[in-house]
Amino acid sequence: MRRADRLFQILQILRRSRAPVTASALAEELEISTRTVYRDIADLLAQRVPIRGEAGTGYVLERGFDMPPLMLTPDEIEVAALGAQWVAHRGDAALRRAARDLIAKIAATVPEHLRHFVLEPTMGAPPAPDQAPDALDMAAVRAAIRAGTKIALRYRDERDRESERVVWPVAVGYFESTRILAAWCELRQDFRNFRTDRVLGATFLKERHGERPSALRARWRKTVAPRR
Numbered sequence: 001m002r003r004a005d006r007l008f009q010i011l012q013i014l015r016r017s018r019a020p021v022t023a024s025a026l027a028e029e030l031e032i033s034t035r036t037v038y039r040d041i042a043d044l045l046a047q048r049v050p051i052r053g054e055a056g057t058g059y060v061l062e063r064g065f066d067m068p069p070l071m072l073t074p075d076e077i078e079v080a081a082l083g084a085q086w087v088a089h090r091g092d093a094a095l096r097r098a099a100r101d102l103i104a105k106i107a108a109t110v111p112e113h114l115r116h117f118v119l120e121p122t123m124g125a126p127p128a129p130d131q132a133p134d135a136l137d138m139a140a141v142r143a144a145i146r147a148g149t150k151i152a153l154r155y156r157d158e159r160d161r162e163s164e165r166v167v168w169p170v171a172v173g174y175f176e177s178t179r180i181l182a183a184w185c186e187l188r189q190d191f192r193n194f195r196t197d198r199v200l201g202a203t204f205l206k207e208r209h210g211e212r213p214s215a216l217r218a219r220w221r222k223t224v225a226p227r228r
Contacts (some may be wrong), residue, residue, distance in 0.1 A: 006030060007040055011061065014051065020058030072110065080106055081118045090174060092138035134179060135199040138172065141181060144204055145169045148213050151183070154201040155194055162200065163187070168209040170220045172196075182220060184209070191223050 009030055014021055023037045030037075041059060044051055050062035072080070081103060088099035107118040144151055153165045167183035170191070178195055185192040209216075 003040075006032070006036075007044060010037075010040055010044065011049070014059060014061035020060050022058040025058070077106065077110060077118055087174075090176075092134055092179070094139040094142075134196040136181070136196045136202050137204075138179070138196070140204050141169055141172060145171065145213060148208050148211065148216075150205040150207050150209050152203040152205060153194065153199055156198050156200055158198075165192075165194075166205075167192070167194070168211070168216060170213075170216055182224075184216065184220070191220050 010026060013026060013029060023034045023041075026037045027034045041051060041053070052060045052062060084099040084102045084106075088096050088103070091099060103118060107115055110118060141151070148168075151167050151169055153167055154162065155165055156162050164187075166186045167181075168186075170182045170184065173180035173182060173193070178197055181194045181196055181199075183192060183194065184190070211219075
């Protein structure tokens with residue numbers, strides 16, 4: 001691997017990692033020695049790349065660091081195309097449009113000799129099974145998640161019982177035959193999952209729930225992990 005490619009890969013690894021990455025982990029993934037990792041990190045620091053090293057913990061790439069436009073490899077192009085095709089078959093209406101637009105943009109920007117990886121990937125997404133229709137405006141749900149605003153739901157559970165809830169939306173889960181809204185439920189004072197096809201009515205409130213979306217997601221992950 002060329003030195004320039006190796007430095008770029010180090011940045012990629014640090015950028016995708018939420019936790020500090022040790023020199024040994026970098027060396028193992030790149031199949032190089034830890035001595036080479038130390039030398040490469042030193043070179044990056046000399047180029048004023050904001051990497052923070054923590055003794056005994058690992059390296060962290062500071063937030064706000066912008067990398068130059070990426071040139072994707074054939075494998076990366078195929079991954080992006082396959083993922084977008086999956087969403088184009090199984091996402092809600094807004095995401096299906098976005099997925100098709102993404103495929104078109106990738107096909108328009110990659111070199112001609114790589115275009116077939118986008119238009120003719122190794123294996124396209126299989127036909128989607130019959131999917132229960134959403135009773136929620138999913139684009140509005142995603143906007144509420146980002147804005148940290150509440151949603152008032154009228155909901156029918158699996159036992160056909162109806163209830164009214166005010167929820168703090170956290171995330172949307174996409175499954176083969178349905179979608180799930182994960183949210184903090186004010187009625188139950190706990191995190192709950194709501195099938196979008198069982199929603200009888202929804203009002204998107206302007207009221208904020210007062211918790212940063214990232215902090216709410218972190219609390220949700222911490223809560224649901226033991227249940228799994």
